[in-house]
Amino acid sequence: MIVGLDRADDAGVYKITDDLAMIQTVDFFTPVVDDPYWFGQIAAANALSDIYAMGGIPKTAMNLVAFPVKQMELSILRQILQGGLDKLKEAEVVLVGGHSVEDRELKFGMSVTGFIHPDRVLTKKNLKMGDQLILTKPLGTGIINTAIKGGLADTDLIDTVTRLMAMLNRKAAEVMADYPVHACTDITGFGLLGHLAEMVVDSGMGIRLFSNRIPIISKAMDFASMGLVPGGAYENRKFRQAVVEFSSSIDNIFQDILFDPQTSGGLMICVDKTCAGDLLAQLHKNSLPDCAIIGEVSSEPTGKIVVV
Ligand code: CO
Ligand code: CO
Numbered sequence: 001m002i003v004g005l006d007r008a009d010d011a012g013v014y015k016i017t018d019d020l021a022m023i024q025t026v027d028f029f030t031p032v033v034d035d036p037y038w039f040g041q042i043a044a045a046n047a048l049s050d051i052y053a054m055g056g057i058p059k060t061a062m063n064l065v066a067f068p069v070k071q072m073e074l075s076i077l078r079q080i081l082q083g084g085l086d087k088l089k090e091a092e093v094v095l096v097g098g099h100s101v102e103d104r105e106l107k108f109g110m111s112v113t114g115f116i117h118p119d120r121v122l123t124k125k126n127l128k129m130g131d132q133l134i135l136t137k138p139l140g141t142g143i144i145n146t147a148i149k150g151g152l153a154d155t156d157l158i159d160t161v162t163r164l165m166a167m168l169n170r171k172a173a174e175v176m177a178d179y180p181v182h183a184c185t186d187i188t189g190f191g192l193l194g195h196l197a198e199m200v201v202d203s204g205m206g207i208r209l210f211s212n213r214i215p216i217i218s219k220a221m222d223f224a225s226m227g228l229v230p231g232g233a234y235e236n237r238k239f240r241q242a243v244v245e246f247s248s249s250i251d252n253i254f255q256d257i258l259f260d261p262q263t264s265g266g267l268m269i270c271v272d273k274t275c276a277g278d279l280l281a282q283l284h285k286n287s288l289p290d291c292a293i294i295g296e297v298s299s300e301p302t303g304k305i306v307v308v
């Protein structure tokens with residue numbers, strides 16, 4: 001076993017031979033959008049993301065379904081499964097099975113298996129002094145989803161956020177494979193700062209974040225200032241605020257965005273400083289325009305994130 005329960009990472013990794021290791025992960029959740037077909041796509045993109053975050057290539061997947069069969073039309077389930085299947089096809093991953101149970105609340109997700117060379121596994125650890133931090137999707141999906149539930153988002157914004165959540169992290173992972181990446185994770189429920197906290201705690205290093213470089217979905221700031229912040233953002237803050245130092249210019253609304261739980265968020269790529277500009281240019285060239293260098297690894301304060 002290369003990566004297991006002893007450390008919280010995106011997925012488990014088990015070495016099979018000297019040049020082959022298997023990555024396993026599982027993820028499922030309640031609907032994040034009203035449209036069942038898009039929900040299926042988002043759930044699949046989210047489940048696959050942990051394989052990409054380990055630097056691996058997903059190969060097979062199994063559906064996990066909890067469905068309120070007495071209250072809901074089976075056609076809804078069919079659309080969810082179709083969305084999931086179409087996303088797997090896009091990722092060139094084979095659906096090999098699945099399991100469903102009756103439940104009061106609808107849930108859908110997948111368990112995914114992928115491959116990687118045992119020496120190329122990217123975990124949340126291994127930060128090196130001077131490393132540059134690249135984020136590949138803009139923040140704010142939790143806040144926008146809260147606004148959608150409140151009926152405050154227009155159709156254009158709903159469409160933008162839905163596509164963003166359904167977007168695979170595949171391209172970003174393929175591009176980063178050519179670069180000296182030291183660590184990687186994907187930004188999901190713990191928010192940007194929650195996931196960065198996992199990287200920095202016990203690393204012997206610190207992280208400096210540059211607030212003016214962090215990509216944010218348009219309108220997320222507006223909605224956050226209206227108080228449309230999901231409960232998870234406050235839980236994330238409570239859990240990790242001891243690890244974060246905000247400079248006095250960072251207001252509360254911006255802090256909420258940094259703690260906002262993301263659904264199927266982007267990769268956080270920690271790359272050697274000599275190649276960061278190059279990698280960023282390659283990501284932009286590969287139709288990932290929101291990618292940005294948002295921070296760097298510093299020698300101190302150790303175990304802390306400083307937001308300036
Ligand atoms: Co993850
Ligand atoms: Co996950």
Ligand code: CO
Binds near residue numbers: 010122123124184185
């Ligand atoms: Co990783």
